[in-house]
Amino acid sequence: MNLHQFRFVQEAVRRNLNLTETAKALHTSQPGVSKAIIELEEELGVDIFARHGKRLKQVTEPGQHILESIQVILREVANLKRIGEEFSSQDSGRFSIAATHTQARYVLPSRVARLRGLYPKVQISLHQGTPEQVAQMLLEETAEIGVATESLADYPELVTLPCYDWQHVLVIPEAHPLAQQQRITLEMLAEHPLITYHPSFxxxxxxxxxFAQRHLTPDIVLEAIDSDVISTYVLHGLGIGIVAEMAVADDSKPGLVYHPMGHLFGSNVTRVAFKRGIYLRNYVYEFAELLSERLPRKLVHKAMTGHYEDYAL
Incomplete structure (x- = not known):
């Protein structure tokens, strides 16, 4: 047995048992993938996949256990490569970050710039996506660290830690009736067209x-993933906006008024996540510390070694 066979099995599962897509993803031929999997099954003496003709239909029960072992082996192989890179060249390498648009646009720029100042030889790749896509990039090891508000804590394969908390802010044209209100209620908001984020963001x-807890139905006339887009449409009179406070902290627009909405929508927690069991290089720990004082290296290392449940926010 060999690592190529392990990768073929793992990728086949990722590609919903489609060997054509598996071969394409691994830059090889479909017959080659099929032959390698069969040879591994013959060596192990069990079927990893149930078949209908030449097509893979599902993972067998022994196949599930084999797949778990393959994932551990390939993860440790990746760790070996990271350790080699770490100690052969302590201050260089490639660092991949996955984040949602809001984090990438408003939170990460200053931190990435500071990391580059500390590690000028590190090449940084920034991947943007939905919270679910961020989690998937971590699971597939496309990224080493993920930053998002939603979903990351829902994946048991990830170590997820609180990074910082924030509240929503109401964005209102200066001439709007609500602009001078001292305390805005949900009932007031429900009377006006609203512009806010897509449900996943x-x-x-x-x-x-x-709104649901107060049995109110908001009139949401536009959904977007970009806070700048929301503010722009507010300026054009389409409605009043609800955005994240980090999106307006240093970038307020003339003609708009901002009201904190923590008393209505509570506090949100942005989290960082890592794939459980992977080896983190020095600059990954450094970047976590740059993101938040809540994420010192000692705490992140403790979480990665299985003690994440006692993290205190």
């Missing part, structure tokens, strides 16, 4: 829950 769940 930036704490939108809390907004929906707040």
């Amino acid at each position: 930036t704490g939108r769940t809390r907004i929906d829950q707040a």
Whole structure:
């Protein structure tokens, strides 16, 4: 047996047992993939996959156990490579970050710039996506660290730690009737067209829950993933906006008024995540510390070695 066979099995599962897609992803031929998997099954003496003709239909029960072992082996092989890179060249390498748009646009730039100042030989790749895509990039080891508000804590294969908390902010034109209100209620908001985030992004769940708990139906006329887009449409009179506070902290627009909405929508927690069991290089720990004082190297290392449950926010 060999690592190529292990990778073929793992990729076949990732590609929903489609060997054509598996071969394409691994830059090889479909017959080659099929032959390698069969040879591994013959060596192990069990079927990893149940078949219908030449097509893979499902993973067998022994195949599930084999797949778990393959994942551990390939993860440790990747760790060996990282350790080699770490000690052969302590201050260089490639660092991949996965984040949602809001984190990439408003939170990460200053931290990435500071990391580059500390490690000028490190090449940084920034991948943007939905919270679910961020989690998937971590699971597939496309990224070493993920930053998002939603979903990351839902994956047991990830070590997820709180990074910072934040609240939503109401964005209102200066001439709007609500602009001079001292304390805005959900009932007031429900009377006006609203512009806010797509349901998968930036704490939108809390907004929906707040209205639902008061049996109110908000008039959401536009959904977006970009806070700048939301503010722009507010300026054009389409409605009033609800955005994340980090999106307006240093970038307020003339003609708009901002009201904190923590009393209505509560506090949100942005989290960082790592794939459980992977080896983190020095600059990954450094980047976590740059993201938040809540993430010192000692704590992150403790979490990665299995003691994440006693993290105190």
